[in-house]
Amino acid sequence: MGPTKVMQAITSAAAILATASPAAGGLVVDTAPTTPQPYVLPNLRGSAVDFGGLIIRTLVPNTTSCGSLSIVGVNSGPSPLNLIHYHKEFEAFYALKGGVQVFHNSNQGRQVQANDFVLLAPGNNHTYRPNDLDFQLSLCMAPGGIDEFFAATGVPYQSSAPFNPEDQSELNVTKVLSLMPKFNIVPEPYNTINIEWINGTTADGLDTWHIADQTLPTDPSKPYFISSNRGPKYLQHGSNKVIAQLASGKQTNDKLSIATITMKPNQPSAQIKFSVDQALQVTEGQVHLQIGNDTAQLIFGDLAFIPRGTYFRYWSTVGFTKFINWSAGQGLADSLIEQSQEWSHATWPA
Numbered sequence: 001m002g003p004t005k006v007m008q009a010i011t012s013a014a015a016i017l018a019t020a021s022p023a024a025g026g027l028v029v030d031t032a033p034t035t036p037q038p039y040v041l042p043n044l045r046g047s048a049v050d051f052g053g054l055i056i057r058t059l060v061p062n063t064t065s066c067g068s069l070s071i072v073g074v075n076s077g078p079s080p081l082n083l084i085h086y087h088k089e090f091e092a093f094y095a096l097k098g099g100v101q102v103f104h105n106s107n108q109g110r111q112v113q114a115n116d117f118v119l120l121a122p123g124n125n126h127t128y129r130p131n132d133l134d135f136q137l138s139l140c141m142a143p144g145g146i147d148e149f150f151a152a153t154g155v156p157y158q159s160s161a162p163f164n165p166e167d168q169s170e171l172n173v174t175k176v177l178s179l180m181p182k183f184n185i186v187p188e189p190y191n192t193i194n195i196e197w198i199n200g201t202t203a204d205g206l207d208t209w210h211i212a213d214q215t216l217p218t219d220p221s222k223p224y225f226i227s228s229n230r231g232p233k234y235l236q237h238g239s240n241k242v243i244a245q246l247a248s249g250k251q252t253n254d255k256l257s258i259a260t261i262t263m264k265p266n267q268p269s270a271q272i273k274f275s276v277d278q279a280l281q282v283t284e285g286q287v288h289l290q291i292g293n294d295t296a297q298l299i300f301g302d303l304a305f306i307p308r309g310t311y312f313r314y315w316s317t318v319g320f321t322k323f324i325n326w327s328a329g330q331g332l333a334d335s336l337i338e339q340s341q342e343w344s345h346a347t348w349p350a
C-alpha cells in the first residue's frame with residue numbers, strides 16, 4: 001500500500017469513529033483511564049501490583065484499547081525463574097534498562113538488555129528471569145487482557161519506588177494457577193529450558209546477538225529476538241528519522257506493529273491520525289505531543305496513548321530522541337517506512 005492509500009484507509013476508518021478528546025484536566029494522568037481517550041502516563045505512575053516481587057504497572061488497559069492490546073511496565077531487581085507457560089496472544093518485550101534472561105521453548109535463550117526486543121508468538125513455551133539490580137521492561141500483549149490477569153493475581157503496590165529491593169512477598173500460586181485458564185495462559189511446568197549459554201545467548205544466536213544484523217521471520221508462529229539497533233532499519237530522508245522495525249503485521253497476523261523511531265530536533269509535524277490504537281513510549285531524549293489544544297512533554301519511560309481516529313502532532317527540541325511505537329496494526333512507523341529507504345545505521349546522516 002502506498003502512503004496515499006494508507007491515508008485514505010485511515011480517513012475512511014476514522015470517519016466512523018467518534019473523536020476521543022483528552023480529559024478536562026489535560027493529557028497528563030496519574031492512572032491510565034479505563035475508557036478510550038488520549039493520555040500521557042508519566043514513567044512509574046499508574047495502578048500497580050506486586051506480582052511475586054515484580055512490580056507490574058498498567059500503562060494501557062485492555063478496556064482503553066477496546067481489547068486490541070494491553071501494555072504493562074515491569075520493574076524488579078534479580079528475581080527467580082518464572083513459571084514456564086504459553087499464551088494464545090502475541091506478546092512482546094522491550095527492555096528499557098537492566099537485564100533479563102528470556103527462554104523460548106526448550107532450545108533458545110537470550111540475555112535481553114536495554115533496547116533489546118523479544119516477540120513471543122502464540123503457543124510457544126517461555127519464561128524469564130530478571131538478573132539486574134535495576135530492571136525495567138515494557139510488555140505488550142495483543143489482543144489485550146493481561147493487565148486484568150496481573151490485577152487479579154497481584155497484591156496492590158502503593159509506593160513510588162520502582163520496586164521494593166527488600167520485597168519478601170510471595171505469589172499465591174494456587175490463585176495464579178486457578179486464574180490462568182480464564183486469561184488463556186497455559187502452564188507447562190515440565191517443559192525443559194536450555195541454560196547452555198555463551199556470550200548471552202544459546203548457540204543459535206552466537207553469530208548475531210548484539211554483534212550483527214538480524215532479520216524478522218516471515219512466519220507468525222515463530223518466536224524471535226532482535227538486539228538493540230540490529231534489526232531492519234529505514235531512513236526517512238526529508239525528516240532524517242530512522243525507523244527500526246521490530247514487528248510488523250507479517251510477524252503478528254496483523255495484531256501488532258512495533259518499531260522505534262529516532263529523530264533530531266524538528267518542527268511540529270502536520271496533524272496526523274491513524275485507524276489503529278497506538279502508544280508512544282520515550283526511551284531517550286524528549287517528545288512534545290499535541291492533541292487538540294493540549295500539549296505534553298514526554299521523557300524516559302513516559303507513555304502516550306493515542307486512540308484510533310485521534311489527530312496528533314509530535315516533535316522534539318533536543319539533540320537525539322528515540323521512542324517506541326506500539327501499534328495495534330499499521331500505524332505511524334508503517335507510514336514513515338513507506339516514505340523511507342533501507343538504512344544500515346542507527347542514527348541519521350550528518
Ligand SMILES: *[C@@H]1O[C@H](CO)[C@@H](O)[C@H](O)[C@H]1NC(C)=O
Binds near residue numbers: 067068148
Ligand atoms: C479485553 O477487552 C475485550 C473488548 O472489550 C473483551 O472482549 C475481552 O474479554 C477483554 N479481555 C479480558 C481478558 O478481559
Ligand SMILES: *[C@@H]1O[C@H](CO)[C@@H](O)[C@H](O)[C@H]1NC(C)=O
Binds near residue numbers: 172174175178
Ligand atoms: C490463595 O488463593 C486462594 C484461591 O483464591 C485462596 O483460597 C487462599 O486463601 C489464598 N491463600 C493465601 C495465603 O492468601
Ligand SMILES: *[C@@H]1O[C@H](CO)[C@@H](O)[C@H](O)[C@H]1NC(C)=O
Binds near residue numbers: 190
Ligand atoms: C511446551 O512444553 C510442553 C511440555 O514439555 C511440550 O509438550 C510442548 O510441545 C511444548 N510446546 C512447544 C511449542 O514446544
Ligand SMILES: *[C@@H]1O[C@H](CO)[C@@H](O)[C@H](O)[C@H]1NC(C)=O
Binds near residue numbers: 198199206
Ligand atoms: C564470546 O565473545 C568473545 C568476546 O567478544 C569472543 O572473543 C568469543 O569468540 C565469543 N565466543 C563465541 C563462542 O562466539
Ligand SMILES: *[C@@H]1O[C@H](CO)[C@@H](O)[C@H](O)[C@H]1NC(C)=O
Binds near residue numbers: 292293
Ligand atoms: C482550541 O483553542 C482555540 C482558540 O482558543 C479554540 O477556538 C478551539 O475551539 C480550541 N479547540 C479545541 C479542540 O478545544
Ligand SMILES: *[C@@H]1O[C@H](CO)[C@@H](O)[C@H](O)[C@H]1NC(C)=O
Binds near residue numbers: 261274280336
Ligand atoms: C506507530 O506505529 C504504527 C504502526 O507501525 C504507525 O502506523 C504509526 O504511524 C506509528 N506512530 C508514530 C507516532 O510514529
